[in-house]
Amino acid sequence: MRHIIAILLENESGALSRVSGLFSARGYNIQSLTVAPTEDASLSRMTIVTTGSDEIVEQILKQLNKLIEVVKVVLLTEGDHIERELILVKTVAKGAHREEVKRLADIFRGRILDVTENTYTIEVTGNGAKLDAFLAAIGSENILEVVRTGVSGIARGETALRL
Amino acid sequence: MELTGAEIVAECLKKEGVEYIFGYPGGAVLHLYDVLNMQESIKHILVRHEQGAVHAADGYARATGRPGVALVTSGPGVTNAVTGIATAYMDSIPMVILTGQVPTHAIGSDAFQEVDTVGITRPCVKHNFLVKDVSELAETIKKAFYVASSGRPGPVLVDIPKDVQAQRFNFSYPDKIELRSYRPVERGHPGQIRKAAELILTAERPMIYSGGGVVLDGSSQQLREFAQITGFPVTSTLMGLGAFPGTSQQFLGMLGMHGTYEANMGMHHCDVLIAVGARFDDRVVGNVKKFCPNAQIIHIDIDPSSISKTVRVDIPIVGSVRNVLTQLNKMLQELDRKPDSGALRAWWGQIAEWRTTDCLRYDRTSAIIKPQYVVEKVYEITKGDAYVTSDVGQHQMWAAQFYKFDKPNRWINSGGLGTMGFGLPAALGVQLAFPDEKVCCITGEASIIMCIQELSTALQYKLPVKIINLNNRYMGMVRQWQEFFYAKRYAMSYMEALPDFVKLAESFGHVGMRIDKPADVESALKEAFALKDRLVFMDFITDQEENVYPMIPAGAGQNEMILV
Numbered sequence: 001m002r003h004i005i006a007i008l009l010e011n012e013s014g015a016l017s018r019v020s021g022l023f024s025a026r027g028y029n030i031q032s033l034t035v036a037p038t039e040d041a042s043l044s045r046m047t048i049v050t051t052g053s054d055e056i057v058e059q060i061l062k063q064l065n066k067l068i069e070v071v072k073v074v075l076l077t078e079g080d081h082i083e084r085e086l087i088l089v090k091t092v093a094k095g096a097h098r099e100e101v102k103r104l105a106d107i108f109r110g111r112i113l114d115v116t117e118n119t120y121t122i123e124v125t126g127n128g129a130k131l132d133a134f135l136a137a138i139g140s141e142n143i144l145e146v147v148r149t150g151v152s153g154i155a156r157g158e159t160a161l162r163l
Numbered sequence: 164m165e166l167t168g169a170e171i172v173a174e175c176l177k178k179e180g181v182e183y184i185f186g187y188p189g190g191a192v193l194h195l196y197d198v199l200n201m202q203e204s205i206k207h208i209l210v211r212h213e214q215g216a217v218h219a220a221d222g223y224a225r226a227t228g229r230p231g232v233a234l235v236t237s238g239p240g241v242t243n244a245v246t247g248i249a250t251a252y253m254d255s256i257p258m259v260i261l262t263g264q265v266p267t268h269a270i271g272s273d274a275f276q277e278v279d280t281v282g283i284t285r286p287c288v289k290h291n292f293l294v295k296d297v298s299e300l301a302e303t304i305k306k307a308f309y310v311a312s313s314g315r316p317g318p319v320l321v322d323i324p325k326d327v328q329a330q331r332f333n334f335s336y337p338d339k340i341e342l343r344s345y346r347p348v349e350r351g352h353p354g355q356i357r358k359a360a361e362l363i364l365t366a367e368r369p370m371i372y373s374g375g376g377v378v379l380d381g382s383s384q385q386l387r388e389f390a391q392i393t394g395f396p397v398t399s400t401l402m403g404l405g406a407f408p409g410t411s412q413q414f415l416g417m418l419g420m421h422g423t424y425e426a427n428m429g430m431h432h433c434d435v436l437i438a439v440g441a442r443f444d445d446r447v448v449g450n451v452k453k454f455c456p457n458a459q460i461i462h463i464d465i466d467p468s469s470i471s472k473t474v475r476v477d478i479p480i481v482g483s484v485r486n487v488l489t490q491l492n493k494m495l496q497e498l499d500r501k502p503d504s505g506a507l508r509a510w511w512g513q514i515a516e517w518r519t520t521d522c523l524r525y526d527r528t529s530a531i532i533k534p535q536y537v538v539e540k541v542y543e544i545t546k547g548d549a550y551v552t553s554d555v556g557q558h559q560m561w562a563a564q565f566y567k568f569d570k571p572n573r574w575i576n577s578g579g580l581g582t583m584g585f586g587l588p589a590a591l592g593v594q595l596a597f598p599d600e601k602v603c604c605i606t607g608e609a610s611i612i613m614c615i616q617e618l619s620t621a622l623q624y625k626l627p628v629k630i631i632n633l634n635n636r637y638m639g640m641v642r643q644w645q646e647f648f649y650a651k652r653y654a655m656s657y658m659e660a661l662p663d664f665v666k667l668a669e670s671f672g673h674v675g676m677r678i679d680k681p682a683d684v685e686s687a688l689k690e691a692f693a694l695k696d697r698l699v700f701m702d703f704i705t706d707q708e709e710n711v712y713p714m715i716p717a718g719a720g721q722n723e724m725i726l727v
Contacts, residue, residue: 010344014281014293025286055471062468068290068310071344163343 002031003057004076004083004153006161007046010069011037018067019046028052028060032085032150040163043071049151072161080156086125088113090145091138093120101138108134119144127151168297168328169194172261175304176205178336181232183208183223183595184261185216189236190276191263194328199234208595208624211616213240215588217247218614221256222589225575226550227596228381230257230311237263238276241283246582248318249287253579254402255379257316259307260288266326267295280322289317297330302337309340314347315466316379347465351482351490359437359461359478360494366435367506368513369395372418372447375402375578376440376464376484383407383571385488386439392495394507396514398426400441401563402578409567410547415514416523419447420715421560424522424724425514427715430455431722432513438462438476440484442469444579453720463487522713523564524727532681534558534633534705538565541603541631544688549601550593552576554586554610557639560711562605584613587630591617594626601629601692608634608702609658618671621698629691630700632664635707643710647725668700679704 009015016035023030031049038045050060057075064073076083093101098120105112105122108130114121124134128151135143155161166174172195176184185208188196199207210216213235220231231251235244241262251258265274281293290310292303303321311319363369371393377386383406390397390413397407398418407414416423418430430436436458441447448454451473462469462476463484470479480487525535538561541549551566553559553576568574575593577585590604604611611632621628633639641656665675674697678687684703691699713724 014285017282018285021285055475059468059472062470066466066468068342068345 001053001057002049002051002077004081004151005048005050005060005064006074006076006153007048007064007070008038008043008072008161008163009046009067010071011042011044012069015044015069018069019048019064022063022067023050026059026063028056034150034152043163047151047153071163074155074161076153076155081153082156083127083151083153084125085128085131085151086123086149087131087134088121088123088147089135089138089143090119090121092118092142092144094118097142101142104134104137108137110134164334165331166334167194167198168300168323168330168332169198171297171300171332171334172304172323172328173198173202173205174334175301175336176232179230179308181205183592184232184234185210185219185223185592186234187213187216187236187240189240189263191237191240191265191325192234192328194325195234195261195263195323207234208591208620210588210620212614213243214247214584215614215617215620217244217258217260218250218585218588219592219617220258221247221251222552222575222592223596224251224256224258224592225589226572226593228379228572230259230308231592232259232261234261235263236276237265237280238278241278241280245284245287248284248320250577250580250582250585251318252287252289254375254577255316256318257312258318259304259311260318260320262320262322263328264293264322264324267324268326270324280320284320287318288320291320291322293322294327295324297327297332300327300332301334302340305337305340306342310342310345314345348467348481349483349486351463351480351487353490355478355480356487356490356494359480359491360498362435362459362461362478363393363437363495364498364500364502366395366502368432368434368510369393369502370429370433370436371395371397372400372430372436372438372441373397373403373406374400374439374441377403377406378571380440380465380484381571382440382485382488385485385492388492389488392492393502395437396429396511398422398429400444400447400578401576403441404563404574405568405571408569410569417563418721420449421564421711421713423564424520424713424726425517427713427721427724428517429514431720433458436460438464439488440464443472443474445473448474449715450718450720520726522726525709529681529706531706532679532684532703534561534635534703534709535565536681537631537633537684537703537705538562538605540684540688541605542566544685544692545601545603549573549603550575550590550597552586552590552593552602552604554606554613555581555583556607556610557635557643557709557711558605558607558610558633561633583610587611587614587628588617588620590628591621591624591626594628595624603629603631605631605633607639608632608636608661608664609638615667618668618673618698622672625696626698627694627696628698630698632700632702633705634664634702635705635709636661637707640711642708646708646710647716664700664702668698673698673700675700675702677702677704
């Protein structure tokens, strides 16, 4: 089972390595991990995508809560939530194909950020499945480079993860 | 008042009421040593190896319940200390470890005696800090003591660069500290406690499974009350021995891999299991799939991550053992009902039958000294009232089986990490804390060698520890596993070229004795314990191939013990 965990933690050097060290030491999986400071400069917000049985995820949440620098932990996949990821794709864009890439970018609501004679660099945002579909549509033979941010997530509705 | 960082450290330790600090000097802690040398209220104990410093502080902490403090230098000082820190971490022992670090401007430059202390120790501490500015020093030390000794205790390390020790800052020590990210749950949830009480009242074949958390939380009294109110049988983990009286009829002995037949059979057949401050360690549980097949389980623990980690429990109660047991005892008394007394009588009858197996029997007529006999005699001669440290292996199990601890904090051993070399330095820490009490280190010839250098520390501070060396010329537990599971192929478990321990003890300035006949055991022990102000190293030449029984082999259930 895939799970998304949102964490508020002290914005201190070393806090990230405590979290990543916990995952590696206990053999938990990390599919993606994103982290950045929040509007409160003393806190960072982290989103981790992991896989495991319910028992394992329960342990992950408990172990995260045990870390002294972790302030709050929420399992986003427990309720309705929104997840988004951003990719930047550098693709071949030559000849007749150039127009096709432009159309695909439009269909996926992507934006072309950079243009050269032979390439486009496109930004697309969405959930993982949409981004995978976009990459498949472009075709691996045309892709020069891809960078994915990893998932950011937030709960739907009025509940907010804050202090 | 403006003080240097080193002076601030000393003042903080005084405010925390630290009596002893165990350490070893080096370049990165010279400022600290200079300051410690100029004051008298904190006594510094100079060990002979940093591992010994941490184990000694650990022994002090286990015996007193107060945080132990160790001080080591950067680089190799830290790496030598890591075994001790991990030992304390696995057994949840409150400790504060102060380490020197290269100056802040040199951090990351591969400077002389530099290691990434915070990185190396991160997985084996409850928390650690690198203090980069003297203005944060006092508050960080306050946090370290608070985190180490609250909630589920554990070692906390504070890394202090050399320039921070020299910088000056206005000293003030906070009275209280609040951490928004760290608030251990103290009291148990009343609804859960009520559910537990109701389940307890329906029990027909109950067991109380008590662990090290009861000792750590100083809740031996509450456990005894709980057992008295319910009349339930009690078993204990290795770490919990002494929390419930070992001589009580209600006590079934230790459980687990080398636990008693009655304790393990009781676990296997019980219908309600009450786990108190225990963590379902693999050496207790054996095969998870076969563990307590018919039991509903109540689990009281301060650490939520201990609950349902390996064994799913039915009624978890998060909180300090002391508070939860107090709440539970009160509720049971208020409910004023009793479990089915007929069923309990039948259960005790079954236990009595299991007891007739006499699972700890051994050959008492042997012409060679049996290690169990030595432990029994130590127990008799110390009237069951000594502080006993041990190392790791067969001798540790025999000590746990044959020394009947009636009081908590008296049995001091490395349970989780299983650190050979722990016993002697730990005994020094205990003896410093309790100079007038009898302190023995029950050990083996392989373990004792691992921290033998601390005999020198013992001489310097005149610590009259009694070392009971059960010398079978084998790494006994390794040999036992090789006998059982590797067709007696004794790979590297034979200790060739052992020293003459009598001469070795004498060369360190202590008394050495060699005892090789059963008839001499008692008189030798009496003679040794009569030497009240001397360390005595007793080298007992014991049966080479004696095994620890009972034994639950790997993968087996608790009802599948190998008996004598």
